[in-house]
Amino acid sequence: MRSHFPAAALLLAKPPARQDKQPVPRVPSSSPARPGGSFCKGWTLLVLVFLYAPIAVLVAGSFNASRFGNAWEGFTLRWYGELARNQPLLDAAWNSLVIAAVTTVLSVALGTLAAWLLHRHRFPGASWLALAAASSLVTPEIIMGVSLLVLFAAFAVPLGFTTVIIAHTTFCFPFVMVAVQARLAGMDASLEEAALDLGATPAQAFRLVIAPCLMPAIVSGALMAFTLSLDELVVTYFTAGPDAQTLPVKILGLARVGLNPVLNAVSTVFIVTIAALVVLGEMLKRWRAVSP
Amino acid sequence: MIFPWTSADDSSRKHPTSPRAWLLLAPLLGWLALFxxxxxxxxxxVSFCQRDELGRIVWSFTTENYARLFDATYWNIFVRSVGYAALTTLLCLVGGYPVAWFIARQTEPARSRWLLLVMIPFWASFLVRTFAWITILKSEGLLNGLLQSLRLISVPAELLYTPGAVVVGLVYTYLPFAILPIYASVEKMDRQLLEAAADLGAHPFATFRKVILPLTRPGIMAAVLLVFVPAVGMFAISDLLGGARVPLIGNVIENQFLQARNWPFGAALGMVLLALFALTAWLGFGRKRGAVAS
Structure with a gap:
C-alpha cells in the first residue's frame, strides 16, 4: 500500500555502489564542530515516537477486546479468529500473493536482461531507454494508474489479474534493473572475456559466469519487487477490476466504511510480513558484503 | 540525466550492437513503448477529447477540459492540493533535517541501527498507518481521551476530518522520504569543511547557512521531489483523514475516472499534475546536471 516511491527514495539515498569510494574522515565525537548534538538527538527520538506510536496503537488494538479501541478491555485473539474466517479478505490476500509472485518472475527476467544488455552493448539511444525505465520508477502512481486504465480501455482489455500484473511489472522491473546495474558496474569485465577466450559461447558465459556473479543483486531486486507489488495500492486500485482485488485495495474499501478491529489484525499481519521481508533483505545484503 | 542511475557509462569494453542483441532487447523496448x-x-x-452522455470518449478535439480547470471549484482544489503538498514538504524538511543530520554523524554500527529504525515504519504500508491515525484522532479516540484526562479540554475536539488531520497524515507518510536523501547528502559531506568554518570564526548559524545548506542541496532537492510529487497526487490519505470535506486533486481524478466517468477531464487533470511533476523535477535536478550523482 506504500507507493513504489519510498523505494525510489532508497535508491536516491544509496546511489549505485562506486568502486572508488574513499572513507570519509570523521570528526571525533569530542570535536567542538558538533553544533546542536543533543538537540538533534532529542528531536530524532521525538520523530521516532511520532513514527512508531500509530503502529503501536494498531498492534495493541488488534489484541484489544474492546470493539472500538477506546480503552483497554483485556487481551483477546478474537479478531485474528474473525480474520481467519473472513473469506473475502483471505481471497484478497491470496490474489496479492499470486500477483506478487508472477510480477517478481517477470521483473527479474526483464530487469536482468535489460541491465545486462545495456551494460554489454552500445545501443544508440541507450540513455533514452534508461531514462524511460527510470521515469516509470518515479511517475506519480495516480498518473501511472489512470494512464494504464486508459490504455487497457482503449484496447478493450478486461481488467483483471493480467492487467494488474502488467502494471506492477512496469514499476517493479526498473528496481531489479538498477540493482543488477549496480552489481555489473562493480564486476570485473575480464571475467567474461576469460570465459569467451576459453571457448564458452556468449550464452554459456552469461549462464555459467555472469549470472552466478549477479545472483545477490538479482535476489535482492526480486525481494524488492515482491514487497513493492504486495504493498501497492494506487496503481492496483485503477487496474484491478472486481476480480483481482488485492489486500491493500480491499483494506482501503473496508477502512472507508469504518473502523473494524479485524482491520487492525490484518494490518498487524501485513506489517509483520513486510518487516520480515525487509529484515531478510538486510540480512542478504550483509551476507553479500561478507561473501567475496 | 535526471537520476544518477540513468547515466550511461561509456566504457571502451562495450560490444557493438548485433542483430542478436537487438532481438534480446526487443522485449524491453516493447514493454517500455507499450506500457x-x-x-x-x-x-x-484523451485529455483533448469530449465525452457523450454515457461517459464514452468522443474523439473530437477540444481544449474545454483544460479550460474547466479554471472553474472556481477545481481551481480551489488544485491550489489547495499544491498548498497542502508544499506545507507537507516544508514540515518534512524541517522535521527531517535534524534527524538526517543526527544519523549521519553517528559512527558505523549505530548509524545502521538508527537508519533501520527510520526505515521500518516507512516499509509498513502507508494505508495501514493512516488507518491507525483514525483511531488516534477520532472524537472518542486516544488523543481526545488523553487531552480530556489531562483536563486540557472538556468536550472532545474535532480532530478527524479536518485539514490538520490531512496534513498530519501526509507528513507522517512522507517524513522518511525526506530523511533518507538528506541523510545521504549529509553523510557524503566533508566534515573538515565544518572545522574550517569554525576555525575561521564562523557562527554555527552562518556555517549552517553558508556551508552545510549549499552542500546538502542535492539531498534537499531530492527530498522535495520525493515528498511534493506524491503528496500532490495522493487521494487515499485525504479520503480517510479528511473525509469528503477536504478533497485534493487526487480525489478529483479518482472521482472523474471511477465515479463521474468523465475520463477526458480526469485525463486533463492528470496531464496538469504530470506537467507539475516534470517542472518540479526539472527545477530540482535538470538545471544542475549530475548534481545528485556528484
Whole structure:
C-alpha cells in the first residue's frame, strides 16, 4: 500500500555502489564542530515516537477486546479468529500473493536482461531507454494508474489479474534493473572475456559466469519487487477490476466504511510480513558484503 | 540525466550492437513503448477529447477540459492540493533535517541501527498507518481521551476530518522520504569543511547557512521531489483523514475516472499534475546536471 516511491527514495539515498569510494574522515565525537548534538538527538527520538506510536496503537488494538479501541478491555485473539474466517479478505490476500509472485518472475527476467544488455552493448539511444525505465520508477502512481486504465480501455482489455500484473511489472522491473546495474558496474569485465577466450559461447558465459556473479543483486531486486507489488495500492486500485482485488485495495474499501478491529489484525499481519521481508533483505545484503 | 542511475557509462569494453542483441532487447523496448510511453500519449490524447452522455470518449478535439480547470471549484482544489503538498514538504524538511543530520554523524554500527529504525515504519504500508491515525484522532479516540484526562479540554475536539488531520497524515507518510536523501547528502559531506568554518570564526548559524545548506542541496532537492510529487497526487490519505470535506486533486481524478466517468477531464487533470511533476523535477535536478550523482 506504500507507493513504489519510498523505494525510489532508497535508491536516491544509496546511489549505485562506486568502486572508488574513499572513507570519509570523521570528526571525533569530542570535536567542538558538533553544533546542536543533543538537540538533534532529542528531536530524532521525538520523530521516532511520532513514527512508531500509530503502529503501536494498531498492534495493541488488534489484541484489544474492546470493539472500538477506546480503552483497554483485556487481551483477546478474537479478531485474528474473525480474520481467519473472513473469506473475502483471505481471497484478497491470496490474489496479492499470486500477483506478487508472477510480477517478481517477470521483473527479474526483464530487469536482468535489460541491465545486462545495456551494460554489454552500445545501443544508440541507450540513455533514452534508461531514462524511460527510470521515469516509470518515479511517475506519480495516480498518473501511472489512470494512464494504464486508459490504455487497457482503449484496447478493450478486461481488467483483471493480467492487467494488474502488467502494471506492477512496469514499476517493479526498473528496481531489479538498477540493482543488477549496480552489481555489473562493480564486476570485473575480464571475467567474461576469460570465459569467451576459453571457448564458452556468449550464452554459456552469461549462464555459467555472469549470472552466478549477479545472483545477490538479482535476489535482492526480486525481494524488492515482491514487497513493492504486495504493498501497492494506487496503481492496483485503477487496474484491478472486481476480480483481482488485492489486500491493500480491499483494506482501503473496508477502512472507508469504518473502523473494524479485524482491520487492525490484518494490518498487524501485513506489517509483520513486510518487516520480515525487509529484515531478510538486510540480512542478504550483509551476507553479500561478507561473501567475496 | 535526471537520476544518477540513468547515466550511461561509456566504457571502451562495450560490444557493438548485433542483430542478436537487438532481438534480446526487443522485449524491453516493447514493454517500455507499450506500457510507459503509449499510456502517457493516450492519456494526453484523451485529455483533448469530449465525452457523450454515457461517459464514452468522443474523439473530437477540444481544449474545454483544460479550460474547466479554471472553474472556481477545481481551481480551489488544485491550489489547495499544491498548498497542502508544499506545507507537507516544508514540515518534512524541517522535521527531517535534524534527524538526517543526527544519523549521519553517528559512527558505523549505530548509524545502521538508527537508519533501520527510520526505515521500518516507512516499509509498513502507508494505508495501514493512516488507518491507525483514525483511531488516534477520532472524537472518542486516544488523543481526545488523553487531552480530556489531562483536563486540557472538556468536550472532545474535532480532530478527524479536518485539514490538520490531512496534513498530519501526509507528513507522517512522507517524513522518511525526506530523511533518507538528506541523510545521504549529509553523510557524503566533508566534515573538515565544518572545522574550517569554525576555525575561521564562523557562527554555527552562518556555517549552517553558508556551508552545510549549499552542500546538502542535492539531498534537499531530492527530498522535495520525493515528498511534493506524491503528496500532490495522493487521494487515499485525504479520503480517510479528511473525509469528503477536504478533497485534493487526487480525489478529483479518482472521482472523474471511477465515479463521474468523465475520463477526458480526469485525463486533463492528470496531464496538469504530470506537467507539475516534470517542472518540479526539472527545477530540482535538470538545471544542475549530475548534481545528485556528484
Amino acid at each position: 510507459v510511453v503509449a499510456p502517457t500519449l493516450i492519456l494526453l490524447a
